[in-house]
Amino acid sequence: MLHSLSTLTSLVQDISRAENAVAAMRQIVVKLTELFSVPVCSLYLKSSSEQRLVLAATAGLADVAVGKVSLALNEGLVGKIGRTLHPLNLADAPTHDKFVFIPETHEAPYHQFMGVPLIHLRELIGVLVIQGTEQQRFSQDAEAFMVTIASQLAGTLQSIQRSGAWLPQQPTTQEVDRYSGVKSAPGIGCGRLEVLHLNLSLQDITQQRSTSIDAELTRFESAVARLKDELSLGASRLGDSLPSDVANLFSVYLMMLQSPELHDRTVQQIRQGFKASWGLRETVEELAGAFDQATDPYLRARGEDIRNIGNRLLRHMLSKNPLETASEQRELVLASDLISIADLSIYRPEQIKGIICTAGSALSHTGIVANALGIPAVMGVSSLDLKKFDGEEVVVDGYRGECILHPSPTLLTEYRRLQHADAQFIDQLACLRDLPAETRDGVRVQLLTNTGLLADVTPGRKHGAEGVGLYRSEIPFMLHDSFPTEDEQYEIYRQVLSAYSPLPVSMRTLDIGGDKQLPYFEIREDNPFLGWRGIRFTLDNTSLLVTQLRAMLRANVDNDNLRLLIPMVSRIDELQTFVHIVDDTLEELQSEGVAVVRPPIGMMVEVPSAVLLLPRMLKYVDYVSIGSNDLTQYLLAVDRNNPKVSALFDNLNPVMLVALEQIVAHTRAANVPLALCGEMASDPAAVLLLLGMGLRSLSLSAHSIPKIKWLIRSVNFTDAQALLHKAQNLASEVEIRALMSEELKRLGLKNLSGPEPVAIV
Numbered sequence: 001m002l003h004s005l006s007t008l009t010s011l012v013q014d015i016s017r018a019e020n021a022v023a024a025m026r027q028i029v030v031k032l033t034e035l036f037s038v039p040v041c042s043l044y045l046k047s048s049s050e051q052r053l054v055l056a057a058t059a060g061l062a063d064v065a066v067g068k069v070s071l072a073l074n075e076g077l078v079g080k081i082g083r084t085l086h087p088l089n090l091a092d093a094p095t096h097d098k099f100v101f102i103p104e105t106h107e108a109p110y111h112q113f114m115g116v117p118l119i120h121l122r123e124l125i126g127v128l129v130i131q132g133t134e135q136q137r138f139s140q141d142a143e144a145f146m147v148t149i150a151s152q153l154a155g156t157l158q159s160i161q162r163s164g165a166w167l168p169q170q171p172t173t174q175e176v177d178r179y180s181g182v183k184s185a186p187g188i189g190c191g192r193l194e195v196l197h198l199n200l201s202l203q204d205i206t207q208q209r210s211t212s213i214d215a216e217l218t219r220f221e222s223a224v225a226r227l228k229d230e231l232s233l234g235a236s237r238l239g240d241s242l243p244s245d246v247a248n249l250f251s252v253y254l255m256m257l258q259s260p261e262l263h264d265r266t267v268q269q270i271r272q273g274f275k276a277s278w279g280l281r282e283t284v285e286e287l288a289g290a291f292d293q294a295t296d297p298y299l300r301a302r303g304e305d306i307r308n309i310g311n312r313l314l315r316h317m318l319s320k321n322p323l324e325t326a327s328e329q330r331e332l333v334l335a336s337d338l339i340s341i342a343d344l345s346i347y348r349p350e351q352i353k354g355i356i357c358t359a360g361s362a363l364s365h366t367g368i369v370a371n372a373l374g375i376p377a378v379m380g381v382s383s384l385d386l387k388k389f390d391g392e393e394v395v396v397d398g399y400r401g402e403c404i405l406h407p408s409p410t411l412l413t414e415y416r417r418l419q420h421a422d423a424q425f426i427d428q429l430a431c432l433r434d435l436p437a438e439t440r441d442g443v444r445v446q447l448l449t450n451t452g453l454l455a456d457v458t459p460g461r462k463h464g465a466e467g468v469g470l471y472r473s474e475i476p477f478m479l480h481d482s483f484p485t486e487d488e489q490y491e492i493y494r495q496v497l498s499a500y501s502p503l504p505v506s507m508r509t510l511d512i513g514g515d516k517q518l519p520y521f522e523i524r525e526d527n528p529f530l531g532w533r534g535i536r537f538t539l540d541n542t543s544l545l546v547t548q549l550r551a552m553l554r555a556n557v558d559n560d561n562l563r564l565l566i567p568m569v570s571r572i573d574e575l576q577t578f579v580h581i582v583d584d585t586l587e588e589l590q591s592e593g594v595a596v597v598r599p600p601i602g603m604m605v606e607v608p609s610a611v612l613l614l615p616r617m618l619k620y621v622d623y624v625s626i627g628s629n630d631l632t633q634y635l636l637a638v639d640r641n642n643p644k645v646s647a648l649f650d651n652l653n654p655v656m657l658v659a660l661e662q663i664v665a666h667t668r669a670a671n672v673p674l675a676l677c678g679e680m681a682s683d684p685a686a687v688l689l690l691l692g693m694g695l696r697s698l699s700l701s702a703h704s705i706p707k708i709k710w711l712i713r714s715v716n717f718t719d720a721q722a723l724l725h726k727a728q729n730l731a732s733e734v735e736i737r738a739l740m741s742e743e744l745k746r747l748g749l750k751n752l753s754g755p756e757p758v759a760i761v
């Protein structure tokens with residue numbers, strides 16, 4: 001038995017390359033019988049509707065039992081494991097009092113039994129079982145390895161289990177793949193999946209058939225032509241400056257590329273109905289495999305050359321030019337592990353119908369930008385193998401945090417209908433643009449917008465923002481390829497300030513670090529969220545801060561609506577130093593003859609120490625803005641970007657209510673204006689509580705303003721206060737959310753959280 005980590009890694013990789021869910025499960029059970037040298041391995045998955053463990057794949061038991069045999073939780077040994085969530089390792093299973101004999105499986109001769117639960121993010125996915133004929137328990141070593149395997153496979157198996165594609169009695173669901181992630185930006189979007197940063201090698205290619213043989217042949221032939229040009233160009237450009245044996249490599253590669261074996265065999269595979277990439281993989285493996293056997297090291301190296309050529313051909317076959325795609329009319333859903341703001345900026349905003357990230361979570365900055373641009377986004381879809389689905393039709397449901405691959409025509413029509421209804425609903429709210437956000441009993445709330453992209457300035461004005469509550473100045477820094485100069489910054493800030501003048505604009509100084517990295521200034525830290533972030537970074541790089549302040553103050557000369565905002569404040573002396581630097585900069589500019597005025601200075605409260613020190617900090621600032629995203633992260637010690645703990649990240653956790661109340665009380669006592677600019681301000685449930693608490697200024701993404709205004713205009717402040725008192729007595733965010741969603745339903749505001757889910761039909 002091979003208990004090595006590399007075995008495990010290769011098992012996980014093989015599965016991710018499998019053609020479909022059934023093939024992946026089959027690979028798991030077959031591979032495990034080999035690894036443990038046992039005759040039987042079976043996989044049971046929990047059916048979501050009936051809470052039963054259904055035999056989903058087996059190697060060794062009767063195939064006819066697959067999909068038919070099932071056990072209730074606590075029924076039989078498998079059901080017992082499902083109920084207790086604990087492994088069972090038995091020498092003689094039939095003598096156990098929980099054993100039930102299931103004739104369809106033909107399992108009579110097996111005594112040795114080991115089963116482990118498959119659990120992902122606290123949820124039971126299924127049970128994995130191995131059986132043998134001997135009458136002794138499996139070794140401790142084997143048990144530990146089985147538990148490790150189960151924990152590694154649980155994530156992948158969860159997506160299979162949720163898709164329902166493994167249930168044979170539902171053949172119509174087989175073509176639909178539904179993947180869950182974390183809701184990041186609301187809305188529904190449909191389009192063609194455009195995977196960014198796709199860096200594939202032949203090893204990643206899975207067997208896929210194509211119905212369009214001609215298109216696949218053209219794809220292959222044009223990749224050959226492009227690689228030929230590339231090699232010829234390389235040979236002529238570098239040939240003279242290279243030693244002759246290295247220069248000869250170009251001609252060897254060219255010969256290989258044009259060899260009839262490589263060409264004709266690939267064409268033959270394509271003509272048999274396979275995709276060009278799979279045909280190429282098969283051909284290259286066959287040709288290179290023959291050289292692998294050679295004893296002569298020179299010949300063995302030829303195998304590597306063939307693979308090299310194959311991989312280069314593959315990249316040409318799959319390569320895309322984002323600028324070309326961006327110029328097309330097609331509707332796209334962009335996907336990658338993480339998508340940077342620079343990636344987004346290549347495409348036209350109206351072309352991007354959705355965003356999917358396999359990493360990240362609701363509040364990663366990609367999500368924040370998606371919100372700002374009104375693009376539905378789902379983050380942390382870790383079980384989705386993007387390579388498999390590049391170019392295919394996909395639906396992004398940002399309300400429920402789901403992506404649906406291969407939607408059937410009926411399903412697609414339904415999602416498009418919802419998309420349309422949602423857009424109509426938002427259009428209907430346009431009539432509120434010039435009306436105040438005021439409760440029925442006369443409490444007025446100021447609605448500002450969060451921005452950072454120039455493209456985002458217009459939506460804010462269009463939706464009636466009363467100013468900018470948070471301008472994330474790091475966003476233009478992220479779009480540059482070096483630190484922007486004072487004049488470059490000046491030009492950007494001037495445009496933002498004048499777009500809103502005379503309405504106020506809170507410009508936050510550079511807040512990089514954490515998940516906000518600049519492509520040209522890498523900060524490598526083990527704990528970036530506890531490291532060189534925000535004000536800590538800029539105070540240590542004073543000249544950067546001074547340059548930025550100069551640009552902001554100068555841009556304010558003709559507008560007079562600038563307010564400065566300091567990110568990530570955690571110490572009193574940070575405020576003292578910042579204020580000092582602002583005063584020095586003002587003096588310097590005045591001495592240069594620039595007519596600058598001192599703008600109001602505000603601080604973000606987003607670190608627990610700032611909540612506790614607030615009464616002593618307030619004397620240095622003119623206003624306070626709560627950064628609820630980071631405040632939640634730091635109060636709960638839950639990384640805002642980690643999908644594994646995203647279920648624990650909730651702004652409505654009781655501790656947030658306690659902290660927010662303290663902030664309200666401290667600022668009120670000192671008569672310092674207070675706003676909130678985290679994503680909490682776009683969450684209808686949270687807004688009701690904030691209203692009840694006394695917050696009167698919220699800053700949110702432009703696209704969320706109409707809905708939140710409608711909410712505020714539909715409720716009474718006194719009702720919000722009563723709700724807050726109820727919520728304050730509840731023990732968890734789950735209970736608080738349940739209370740709030742009941743209330744939203746009662747008020748007839750249910751559609752603020754999006755349309756009803758669409759069932760797969």
Ligand code: PEP
Binds near residue numbers: 470606627630631677
């Ligand atoms: C916050 O932390 O709530 C906030 C508004 O700042 P950012 O999301 O940019 O860190």
Ligand code: MG
Binds near residue numbers: 627
């Ligand atoms: Mg923050």
